[in-house]
Amino acid sequence: MTPPADSAAPIAQRKLFEQSTAANEGTFTPQDWGLFVSVALIWGSSFLFIDIGLDAFPPGLITLLRIGSGALALLMLPKPKITIAGDDRGRLLLLSVIWVAIPFTLFPIAEQYINSSVTGLLNGATPIFAATVAAVLLRQRARGPLLVGIVVGFLGITLISLPSISDGASEARGVFLVLGATVCYGFAINLAAPMQQRYGSLPLMTRMLALATLWTTPYGLWEIGDASWELGPLVAVLVLGVFGTGVAFAIMGSLVGRVGSTRASFITYLIPVVSLGLGIAFRGDTVAPLAVGGIALVITGAVLASRARR
DSSP: OOOOTTSSSOGGGOOSSOOOOOSOOSSOOHHHHHHHHHHHHHHHHHHHHHHHHTTTSOHHHHHHHHHHHHHHHHHTSOOOOOOOOHHHHHHHHHHIIIIIIHHHHHHHHHTTTSOHHHHHHHGGGHHHHHHHHHHHHSOOOOOHHHHHHHHHHHHHHHHHHHHHHHTOHHHHHHHHHHHHHHHHHHHHHHHHHHHHHHHOHHHHHHHHHHHHHHHHHHHHHHTGGGOOOOHHHHHHHHHHHIIIIIIHHHHHHHHHHHHOHHHHHGGGGTHHHHHHHHHHHHHOOOOOHHHHHHHHHHHHHHHHHTSOOO
16 A cells, blocks of 8 residues: 555655645545544544643643653554655654644643633634645645635634634733644644655654654653642543544544545544533533634535545
């Protein structure tokens, strides 16, 4: 399934961001939908677990425990042995920074200013940035249902963002931190797709999380003195790491390789529904009616994105 590393072009001539062909350019298959919904459920609940973790741990330590436990979980799984090509090592380093280290650091900080539900809702902006990066850097312009899905999803994200931005500087800070994380995701997903197809999801994601653990260790250790080490928050963060990071990234890597970077990124249009429901049910989150109205639009965008590419 995975072509040799030099099958498309000489290694030295590859660009940082390169086009890739999805295994399925047509309508999502049941297996595609299974991967899609699984990651939506796992990542949608991650914002609740972050919120619970903040009851006892500072943001930097949450990030370190999350990434470290996720990397450890993948390291224990059997996987094929691979060798990363020389020019792909730089891509792997960059991927560990922009797909994991930076956004996973920003989310806990942001949730000190906005609740888990709003954080999850804003995360739905990822497909907008993924499609923009693909259009500008890879000349893969969105057309037809995909373009309509992007526009509809953007309108939904706008409705979700406006109430929090208008609440004051503190809430606005949280909003912009989350949007910064989604910009990183937009670049990362496009970078990950061809690498996943060359090396496979599990070996690639294991190396990526191991590197990200190194990058986030200084910040996590710097804040370790502020932790209270309560059992409930600790369990929440470890579940977040093993399942919400390790398992979820392995599944997401497979999905990116199957349906392409832009369509896979539309998974974040379903994450808000999960995060909203869990935040209200378990943390008593309050969300503006305008933001709730945006959910219908982001779900519509996800459905349109799953249509066959022409």
